[in-house]
Amino acid sequence: MKNSINTILKTSQLSVTTNRIKILELFQNSGNALSHADIEKLSGKHFDRVTIYRTLQTFVDKGIIHTIPTADNSIMYALCKEACTSGHHHDDHVHFICEVCGSTYCLDNISLPQVNVPKGFSINQTNILVHGVCKNCK
């Protein structure tokens, strides 16, 4: 586990620091998406707000995590699958937000529906955000 985190950082050409290891562990242990505030809480305020912002930004830039737009306008972050590389995200999967427990899921295994747009419009990226109740809360 620790070793794989090490590998992730090294292949992304990032210094291996306590801080980054800790944040990546939080993502791996959680399984779901996390907000900046989640990380601040989960980490027990051991490191600075600013460091968390910069770390998350770095991870997004390097393709380690991706952002999820939410209806209440809080940014969520989740681990990217292997397909993502620096500067090239492939996160066109469906995001599911549970209205009961608040968890955000990346539904990677679900087929992405075909979205139609009018003539003259071209699609670059599609975000699908589903609100509902997850299997643990029903």
Next chain:
Amino acid sequence: MKNSINTILKTSQLSVTTNRIKILELFQNSGNALSHADIEKLSGKHFDRVTIYRTLQTFVDKGIIHTIPTADNSIMYALCKEACTSGHHHDDHVHFICEVCGSTYCLDNISLPQVNVPKGFSINQTNILVHGVCKNCK
């Protein structure tokens, strides 16, 4: 035009004020979605920031406008169709954001794709956000 705005406000049980008329006119004239900042600019700073926030919130509560989550986490607002009533929004249409001109379109006429979720998950609301290039910018 002015009369229909009057009707919208009255049927929503809201006082008819210069402020609200002006903001509704901005939406009607624009045709596309507007952000708080857009309204502040377009109105020429004639009224207070706070008033705009409160007016938008009131309109959302009354089902006159709806919010659109965006990838860059700026809230956009757009006029609701007739189907929306106070507390019950029906805005499951596709939202399209042009990466060139920045306009946000509500694609009401486009069929909403069927989104599949895993067993045990139930859907309450679906937001589909498409980024690309609109017909005016291609």
Next chain:
DNA sequence: ATATATTTTGCAACGCTGTTGCATATTCAT
């Protein structure tokens, strides 16, 4: 039409989120 009650507005102040500059500390490469 006027007076009264209700609603809306503007102002001031505040909290929260996210950013930047810079000095210090940590990590990396030799």
Next chain:
DNA sequence: ATGAATATGCAACAGCGTTGCAAAATATAT
């Protein structure tokens, strides 16, 4: 172990959105 490069923490700041309250505008009743 040493120096160069990178990451961190602190302080300060900007922007977004909210709240409380007094003044103004609107609606209601007479």
